[in-house]
Amino acid sequence: MSDNDQAVVLYVMTHGVDEPKRCATPFYLAAAAAAMDADVSIYFTMNGPTLLQRGVGRRIGPKGERGEKLDHFIGQALDCGVKLLVCQPSLDLNDLALDDLIEGVRMIGGAAFNDMAIEADTVISF
Amino acid sequence: MTEDAVAPTQTLDVKGKACPLPVIKTAGAIKALRSGDVLEVLATDPGIESDMPAWARQTGNELVSIERIADGFRVLVRKA
Numbered sequence: 465m466s467d468n469d470q471a472v473v474l475y476v477m478t479h480g481v482d483e484p485k486r487c488a489t490p491f492y493l494a495a496a497a498a499a500m501d502a503d504v505s506i507y508f509t510m511n512g513p514t515l516l517q518r519g520v521g522r523r524i525g526p527k528g529e530r531g532e533k534l535d536h537f538i539g540q541a542l543d544c545g546v547k548l549l550v551c552q553p554s555l556d557l558n559d560l561a562l563d564d565l566i567e568g569v570r571m572i573g574g575a576a577f578n579d580m581a582i583e584a585d586t587v588i589s590f
Numbered sequence: 591m592t593e594d595a596v597a598p599t600q601t602l603d604v605k606g607k608a609c610p611l612p613v614i615k616t617a618g619a620i621k622a623l624r625s626g627d628v629l630e631v632l633a634t635d636p637g638i639e640s641d642m643p644a645w646a647r648q649t650g651n652e653l654v655s656i657e658r659i660a661d662g663f664r665v666l667v668r669k670a
Contacts, residue, residue: 471648496610496641499617500648544614 471502474580476589480511480558481524484534487515488526490590491537491546498544505547507577508569509554516548516565542568551577596654596666598630599623605662609637613645616667620651623669628654634662642667 475494479486490506498504508516515521521535542548548569555561555571562571572580581587602619604612612633619629631642639656642665646653654666 492610496613499610499614500645501617501650502648540610540614544617 471497471500471586472584473497473502473504474584474587475504475506476587477506477508477512477515478510479590480514481517481520482511482514484524484528485526486590487524487534488532488537490588491534491541493588494546495537495541495544498541498546504545505549505580506541507549507551507572507580509551509577511554511558513550513554513560513565514558516550516569517560518564518566521566538566549577596628596668598666599627601630601632603632605632605634607633608635609641611635612638613641616642616645616665617649620649620667620669625669627669629667629669631665631667632659632662633665636663638663638665 475490477490494504494506515534521538522533525531525533549572550569551574552571562569600619600623602615604615612631612635616629616631623629642653642656646667650670652668652670654668656663656665
């Protein structure tokens with residue numbers, strides 16, 4: 465628990481643009497957790513950072529051309545105060561730099577991630 | 591005071607909105623209210639029956655009632 469008894473929830477997202485059906489769920493679950501007054505972050509690793517590339521959110525959605533696009537779910541999560549985190553090696557794995565990603569994404573290292581996981585009330589990974 | 595006597599301060603209509611929007615919109619609306627105010631939420635998403643008790647438990651706001659109405663659900667939440 466953080467200082468004011470706020471629950472801390474950490475989501476880990478490992479899937480990327482090549483699996484659109486999996487792209488939205490972490491964002492909307494995180495948004496719901498933030499709406500429940502939790503302190504919520506999503507950590508993007510492995511293929512995860514590809515979802516945060518500029519332009520990708522307009523292009524893909526969990527139901528393809530039907531339904532909302534990824535941008536909608538990302539915006540909803542950010543509006544609720546969800547923090548988006550990436551790690552440097554997984555950016556490199558996907559030949560990306562932080563500048564290739566949408567605004568508001570923060571880079572953290574492996575030790576910082578583990579520290580967050582140890583301190584969190586719950587870690588949920590996809 | 592019976593539930594019927596609870597007069598909502600404000601109504602939030604999220605009929606047609608799917609999870610997680612009813613919860614997100616409820617959280618947003620409750621922030622603008624004062625302690626003791628009652629928010630009425632009108633929804634059609636069946637998930638609301640489990641989501642509202644969970645949301646209230648985590649946020650400390652009081653779930654006054656959830657009732658099924660002809661076109662969905664009517665929820666009353668009192669701000670802590």
